[in-house]
Amino acid sequence: MRYSAERMNLKPPLITITLLLLTVFSTAAFAVERFPPPEFDTEYQLPLTTVPPPKPVVQEYLNLAILLTALALASWLALKKRSRRGIFILMIFSLAYFGFWRQGCICPIGSIQNVALALFDSAYALPIFAIAIFLLPLLFTLFFGRTFCAAVCPQGAIQDLFLIHPLRVPPWLQHALSLLAYVYLAAAVLFAATGSAFIICQYDPFVALFRLSGSINMLILAASFLIISMFVGRPYCRFLCPYGALLRMLSQVSHWRVTITPDQCIQCRLCEDACPFGAIDPANPPKPTTVTTRDKNRLLLLLLLLPLLIVGIGWTCSLISVPLSRTHATVRLAEQVLLEETNRDQTTGLITETTEASDAFRVTGQPVESLYQTATDIQHQFHLGTWLAGGFLGLVIGTKLLILSVFRKRTDYQANRSFCVACARCFTSCPIHRQKLKQNQQN
Amino acid sequence: MTNENKNPTRRDLLKGSLRGASLLGLGSVAGLLAGGSSKDELVWQIDPQKCIACGNCANFCVLKESAVKCVHSHAMCGYCDLCTGFFDPDPINLDTAAENQLCPTAAIKRSFVEDPYFEYTIDEKLCIGCGKCVKGCNAFGNGSLYLQVRHDRCLNCNECSIAAACPSQAFTRVPAHQPYLLKDL
Structure with a gap:
């Protein structure tokens, strides 16, 4: 790497400078006893430092129990009871409890990063309830589809409540934008696994709103997302949410799923109009009896394209691994220190234009060499990480293209497995569902 | 709630095995994490x-x-x-x-x-x-x-x-x- 090559050139003067620094700053250590604590003649009692404890961990297990109950209830309401009203009430509850009362952390969306960090950094021990918060919605999705999104996630709930006039996003745009979530997921895992940053939390659009406090940027982000959600159904869930990306993959193979009509579909298209998330796949005409060579060739081409995409995007992403590695504070610090050492005045040996971070580093007396080594190691991790992340993105894009190009027979209008968030709007609008409901009431 | 098909199609079989694989994946992630987990927050x-x-x-x-x-x-x-x-x-x-x-x-x-x-x-x-x-x-x-x-x-x-x-x-x-x-x- 270019960065490490520069480091090699600087080696001889650095060692002497480090030694110099060590002697200069060894006096600046903390907690020096310049004035010995007095021995009092009077009966003076030393006040003790108070240590108010954090909120008890029991509370987290209570949260977990409520999450489990809400997930079970949401699945039952969407799949068995088929009640939009029930979903709506549960959604309000989740928004109030998980959002405004609990004020966010730790949430399943953010827990992706904790899991990634725990998997790659053995020093980071993840609490058991955090593992459960990550896994429970995934498990439920594997069996019941995205019922977590429907009524448990407060982020989804607040966007759903703000939806007043849904505009139809054209399918090609919807498919393209939904890929952004995978980019976000890959980036979040990369930054978390390298211990650089938790970007999902930093750019969480609604947590500032739940806490009614936060930086002005976060509040602007929240406001703009809410304004967009008035016209585009659940923009964060559909196009950005990294946890949604995971749920989408799992709901593809879920055991049960939301069914629109309880009986024969009459193809009235009312459900399609009712869905604000473009998640209804229309019934299609019977499969053409002859498969043309063009279709075959296209499929073959896409299959060949898949490994190319994986390698190509992996390589492209690895090109930006050095700038990306600057999200890690240690890499930033190493680059700053390197810059300062390069610009060091040759005659006086003075360092100018230091930052708070580099000053703090010099006070510790840590050798510059070991800092450079750590930074280079992190950059190597980023190099590998960007390859993997890019490969993952290539796989996702390639698979998406393959899925889109394969003909799928649908006799009925169906909820799309990956886009459907089980909001229950579709079957509420289904005339067959309503008829059945009436019959049941009469009986 | 599921398709009323008595005979599982090729697609059902594929979905079932993928679901099994996902479950296995989630299970192994849970196992890996639980190994180094702490009871404490x-x-x-x-x-x-x-x-x-x-x-x-x-x-x-x-x-x-x-x-x-x-x-x-x-x-x-x-x-x-x-x-x-x-x-x-x-x-x-x-x-x-x-x-x-x-x-x-x-x-x-x-x-x-x-x-x-x-x-x-x-x-x-x-x-x-x-x-x-x-x-x-x-x-x-x-x-x-x-x-x-x-x-x-x-x-x-x-x-x-x-x-x-x-x-x-x-x-x-x-x-x-x-x-x-x-x-x-």
Whole structure:
């Protein structure tokens, strides 16, 4: 790497400078006893430092129990009871409890990063309830589809409540934008696994709103997302949410799923109009009896394209691994220190234009060499990480293209497995569902 | 709820095996994580050895009034009359008048103990965690004033926004049963 090559050139003067620094700053250590604590003649009692404890961990297990109950209830309401009203009430509850009362952390969306960090950094021990918060919605999705999104996630709930006039996003745009979530997921895992940053939390659009406090940027982000959600159904869930990306993959193979009509579909298209998330796949005409060579060739081409995409995007992403590695504070610090050492005045040996971070580093007396080594190691991790992340993105894009190009027979209008968030709007609008409901009431 | 097909199609079979694989994947992730997991929650704390009292704690907390406050290790304090944590570097008089104090909110209370010693205590209601006193005490005193995350206030954000802004990487996650990194003799 270019960065490490520069480091090699600087080696001889650095060692002497480090030694110099060590002697200069060894006096600046903390907690020096310049004035010995007095021995009092009077009966003076030393006040003790108070240590108010954090909120008890029991509370987290209570949260977990409520999450489990809400997930079970949401699945039952969407799949068995088929009640939009029930979903709506549960959604309000989740928004109030998980959002405004609990004020966010730790949430399943953010827990992706904790899991990634725990998997790659053995020093980071993840609490058991955090593992459960990550896994429970995934498990439920594997069996019941995205019922977590429907009524448990407060982020989804607040966007759903703000939806007043849904505009139809054209399918090609919807498919393209939904890929952004995978980019976000890959980036979040990369930054978390390298211990650089938790970007999902930093750019969480609604947590500032739940806490009614936060930086002005976060509040602007929240406001703009809410304004967009008035016209585009659940923009964060559909196009950005990294946890949604995971749920989408799992709901593809879920055991049960939301069914629109309880009986024969009459193809009235009312459900399609009712869905604000473009998640209804229309019934299609019977499969053409002859498969043309063009279709075959296209499929073959896409299959060949898949490994190319994986390698190509992996390589492209690895090109930006050095700038990306600057999200890690240690890499930033190493680059700053390197810059300062390069610009060091040759005659006086003075360092100018230091930052708070580099000053703090010099006070510790840590050798510059070991800092450079750590930074280079992190950059190597980023190099590998960007390859993997890019490969993952290539796989996702390639698979998406393959899925889109394969003909799928649908006799009925169906909820799309990956886009459907089980909001229950579709079957509420289904005339067959309503008829059945009436019959049941009469009986 | 499922397709009424009696005979599973090729697609059903594929879905079933993929579902099984996903379950297995989730299970192994759970197993891997559970192996290195802790029963205890992790909370944020400042390592006083690394803190440089830059002042970011007062500005970057998501709370309007930061969860970071100054605490005082009285056992380390020299009880100086001219306390560099309490007084402005160039005080007009050595008294508690606001213009002589370093603390912008007058959160440090100075009281006479016995000649020549003065006690300094921190009123947490007033402290904003700016670390001005910490800097003063570290520079010329014993370093008995230092910043700590107060857990009665801290929301324990998954990503602490002060930690993200900390120039000296002084923020660390500590187990909840030992939530403070206290300075002591």
